[in-house]
Amino acid sequence: MNFSARINAVLAVLLAALIALPLAVTSNFAYDILIRILLFAFIGTSWNLLGGYAKQFSLGHAAFFGLGAYTSSLLQINYGVSPWLGMLAGGVVAMLASLPIGWLCFRLRGPYFTIATIATAQVLMLVFLKFRDFAWGAEGTTMPNLGSAPLMMQFEGKAPYYYVALGLLLLSLVVTFYISRSRTGYYLLALGEDQDAAEAVGIDVPGEKRNIFMVSAFLTAMGGTFYVQYIYFIDPNTAFNFDVSIKAALVSIVGGVGTLFGPLIGTVLLETTAALLQSWLGNQAGVQVTVYALILMAIILWRPTGIMGFAKEFLLRKKLRATP
Amino acid sequence: MLETVTQAVINGLLIGGIYALVSIGVTLIFGVVKIVNFAQGEFVMIGMYITFFLATQLGMDPIVSLVVSMPVLFVIGLGVQHFLIRRVLGLNDLPQIFLTFALSLLILNVALMVLTPNYRTLHTSYSDAALHFGGFYVPVAKLIAFGVAMLLSAILWVFLHTTDLGRAMRAASQNRDVAQLMGINPHRVFAVALGIALALAGAAGSLLMPFYPAYPMVGQVFVLMAFVAVVLGTLGNVMGALVASLLMGIAESLGIQFIGADSGLIVVFLLLLITLAVKPSGLAA
Numbered sequence: 001m002n003f004s005a006r007i008n009a010v011l012a013v014l015l016a017a018l019i020a021l022p023l024a025v026t027s028n029f030a031y032d033i034l035i036r037i038l039l040f041a042f043i044g045t046s047w048n049l050l051g052g053y054a055k056q057f058s059l060g061h062a063a064f065f066g067l068g069a070y071t072s073s074l075l076q077i078n079y080g081v082s083p084w085l086g087m088l089a090g091g092v093v094a095m096l097a098s099l100p101i102g103w104l105c106f107r108l109r110g111p112y113f114t115i116a117t118i119a120t121a122q123v124l125m126l127v128f129l130k131f132r133d134f135a136w137g138a139e140g141t142t143m144p145n146l147g148s149a150p151l152m153m154q155f156e157g158k159a160p161y162y163y164v165a166l167g168l169l170l171l172s173l174v175v176t177f178y179i180s181r182s183r184t185g186y187y188l189l190a191l192g193e194d195q196d197a198a199e200a201v202g203i204d205v206p207g208e209k210r211n212i213f214m215v216s217a218f219l220t221a222m223g224g225t226f227y228v229q230y231i232y233f234i235d236p237n238t239a240f241n242f243d244v245s246i247k248a249a250l251v252s253i254v255g256g257v258g259t260l261f262g263p264l265i266g267t268v269l270l271e272t273t274a275a276l277l278q279s280w281l282g283n284q285a286g287v288q289v290t291v292y293a294l295i296l297m298a299i300i301l302w303r304p305t306g307i308m309g310f311a312k313e314f315l316l317r318k319k320l321r322a323t324p
Numbered sequence: 325m326l327e328t329v330t331q332a333v334i335n336g337l338l339i340g341g342i343y344a345l346v347s348i349g350v351t352l353i354f355g356v357v358k359i360v361n362f363a364q365g366e367f368v369m370i371g372m373y374i375t376f377f378l379a380t381q382l383g384m385d386p387i388v389s390l391v392v393s394m395p396v397l398f399v400i401g402l403g404v405q406h407f408l409i410r411r412v413l414g415l416n417d418l419p420q421i422f423l424t425f426a427l428s429l430l431i432l433n434v435a436l437m438v439l440t441p442n443y444r445t446l447h448t449s450y451s452d453a454a455l456h457f458g459g460f461y462v463p464v465a466k467l468i469a470f471g472v473a474m475l476l477s478a479i480l481w482v483f484l485h486t487t488d489l490g491r492a493m494r495a496a497s498q499n500r501d502v503a504q505l506m507g508i509n510p511h512r513v514f515a516v517a518l519g520i521a522l523a524l525a526g527a528a529g530s531l532l533m534p535f536y537p538a539y540p541m542v543g544q545v546f547v548l549m550a551f552v553a554v555v556l557g558t559l560g561n562v563m564g565a566l567v568a569s570l571l572m573g574i575a576e577s578l579g580i581q582f583i584g585a586d587s588g589l590i591v592v593f594l595l596l597l598i599t600l601a602v603k604p605s606g607l608a609a
Contacts, residue, residue, distance in 0.1 A: 057421055104600045110417045111360035112559065115551045116600060122548070123593045130590065246429070253422060286436030286540075293430035300419045300426065301411055 018166060022159040031158035035230065037271045038165035039223055040247055044255070044263030045172040046219035047248035052257035053185060054212050055192030056106070060117030061220050061248045063101065063124050064094040066239035068221025069228040070128065070135055073143065076152070083153040087225040094221030095214045102213045106206065109195070118245070125240035140235020143228065153229045161230050168226060169264070172219050176260055179215070188212055192258070220248070250292060254299050256308025265307050270295070331460055332581040333574050338463070340573020341470035345528040347550035347557070347565040348477060349521030355497035355560030356517040359409055359420055363428035364550060365543025367397055367522050369435065371529020372538035376444050379533070386448060386533045387468060397526030401519035409518065410511065428547075435540035443537040451534045469531035476527055477566055480520065484562065493517055497560055548589070549576075552596040 025031055043065065051057050071093045072086025081089075105116040129138050148156040155161060179185050187208045191198035199205045228234045247270075255266025273295070274288050281287050303310050346368055353361045374393045378384040384392075408427065412419040453464040484490040495503040496513045504510055528546070529538075536542070550565075553572050557564025572592050579591030 055417060057417065059425075104597055107600050108555070111421045112551075112555060114421055115360070115555070116596070119548070119552070119593045119596055123590060123597070126590045126593075130584070249422070253418065257418065284437065285441060286433035288433075289429055290433040290437065293426045293433060296422060296426040297408075297430065300423050301408075304415065304419050 022162055025159075025162075028158060031162060033271060033275050035158065035162055035165050037267050038162070038169050039227060039230075040251055040271065041264040041267040042165065042169040042172050043220055043223045043244065043248045044251035044267055045169065045176055046216050046223070048252045048257060048259075048263050049176060049179065049219075050209075050212050050216040051249060052252055052259070052262065053180065053188040053192060054209055055257075056209060056213070057114050057249065058105075058117040058216075059114050059242075059245045059249060060101075060105075060119075060121035061216075062240045062242060062244040063117075063121040064098065064217040064220040065224035065227070065244045066121075066124060066128070066236070067094045067097055068224030069234055069239040070224075071221070072225040073141075073228055073234045074135060077141065077144065082151055083225055083229050084151070087153075087222050090221040090225050091218040094217040094224075098213045098217035099210065102210050106209055106213075118242075121240055121242070121245060125236050128236040128240065136235070138236060140233060140238065143232040143234070145232065153226075161226075164226060168219075168222060171222075173260060173264075175215065175219065179212075180260065184208065184211070189258070250296060252306075254295060254306055256306030256310075259306070259308040262306055262308045269307065327459065328581065329578070332577045334460060334462060335466075336574035336577025337570055338466040338470045338573070339577070340570035341473035342528050342532055343546065343549045343553060343573055344477060344566045344569035345473050345524045345531075346546045347553035347569045348480065348562055349524040350547075350550045351554045351557065351560055351562055351565040352480075352493075352517055352524075353521045354554065355562070356493050357405075357409060357413070357514045358500070359413075359424065360551075361521065362421075362425040362547065363404075363431060364521070364525055365545070365547030366428050366431040366435075367400070367525035367543070368529045368532070368546050369538065369540060369543040370400070370431070371397060371526035372533050372536075372542060373435075373439065373444075373529075374526070375530040375533040376446055376538050379446050379448075386446060386530055387472070389533075390472070390527055390530045393526040393530045394523040397522040398519040401522030402515045404522070405511075405515040405518040409514070413514075428543075432540055432543070439540060441540060443539045445537045446533045448534045463535065465534040469535075472527070472531055476524060480524070481562070489513070489516060545589075549592065552592055555596060556599050 021034070025034065043061065047058065047061050068087070068090030071090035072081075072083045075081035075086040075089060076083055101117070101120045105113050105120065108116050128135055131137070143154075146152050146154050148154065150160070153164070179188075187198070187203045190201070191203060191205050191208060195205050224239060228239065231238070251266035251270055252263045253266070254270060255264065256262030270292060273291060277287055277291060299306060305312075346364055349367075350361055350364050353359055353364075371393045374396060375384075375386045375389040378389045378392060379386060404427070408423060412423050448465070450464040450468070455462045455464060455467065484494055492503065492508045492513050493516065495506065496508055496510060500510060503513075549569070549572060553565050553568040556572070557566070557568030572595065575591050575595055576588035580588045583591065
């Protein structure tokens, strides 16, 4: 078997294991961790399309997460629309919102693009906090509990939620896979390295950035819908939480930006660390993010290519040693 | 009506002086080192806690504690440059953005662990005092803060324009490579820029303490304000950042007065977004 066939075999086994995993998991705590890993890997993978390939480092993806969450919740509670449809509607809303947001933020480059994205997400949160009669204001609301209603994205037990999250993650991986192999993927890589040079060779830089921002926003919003359905609650602080923006970037950087599986690997590492810390030290404020920050710093100072970059280097070195 | 507006403008202008200290630091680092310091707000927080503990443990007046907080943060600035920022210079955006971002998360969360999320307030003899000018009300603590902030800004301006080191810093911010060719040692200049910027953040913290509570997340408000001011005032422009900060203080205060207590930040962010839409290069350009 050659190298890529071996990789494919490993991936197939992993996928089968992920599908079979609920047979082995019994505790709700373990399910909760698994679902969080899948969800944040999904959001990280969506962030990675814009941040990893096009190197536009957004710290405002909570804007789209929140828009997805609010769109489906408003549709469900006010009009009885199924969150499955609400999830798509939320994606469309986020995609449309990404147009003015991108139009504004892409005027700035590098770190100031990042800051502008933080500001837009904050503005959205403040708007939802402020206008009370529009969407429940600061108190938020709980989702109506319908018991077992798969058509309304409500299930008995945690296993179905696990499969929904797994489905989302697979969706984002497939989208990333196809984009990264397409012409667009190479355009994104080129403009991520040097926007001016990319423009000079005829790439429509503003257009490519706008399009990938729309895809990234759409997917992130789907995660928002899933999350509020999973926790049965929505308020501006949950939906537009800065932590969502941070985590989306963090898992990708730790795992390796601009790689297909980087965000997933980063999420597994960070969430496992968080769970271990929690069982070891309890819920002491600040411990978890302190450790995240140290991991992030270590990665930046020693391995800016993330775990994936490290793994690639390792495999390459092994290969070089193997060839005489 | 006019009186309400004037009062709101006074309040905004005074707090704008504090915003100016923070944003001048951010813009100085950006101008000279070409790095955005996401952790600037956390250094304000450190300044606040230094002042808080000096006042509660040793009974030192917050204004006097400037002589401690500024040098301590200057030294921290040298360390941040030497041990962290120096290692990512010349690399691409990712390490440059996320190194100081990680530093901000680290300081904030260590503070949460060590100092707890509790609010700490300091009550001085002048915390509640106020002057009255023809029906207008000017709180003394804020007036002192504003005065010292403007004095420090003026000292910085004189330093940048009259001393060799200051000129070297301005040269490095205009063109790093040419400055290096002229015999300017970039690492020395960068370290001093970081030191000064952090000292200003520390000063902001000390000056805030008589009328503002200290808590681990306190820096986030100020750093967001500073980012907006730095964009508004044209990136890297010290004078622009100063003027923009004062304007933002006023905008925030008017927003609070006329739209509602929780809308100050909305007004400021909208100001940023409008600037980006209309004149993305900032007001001073």
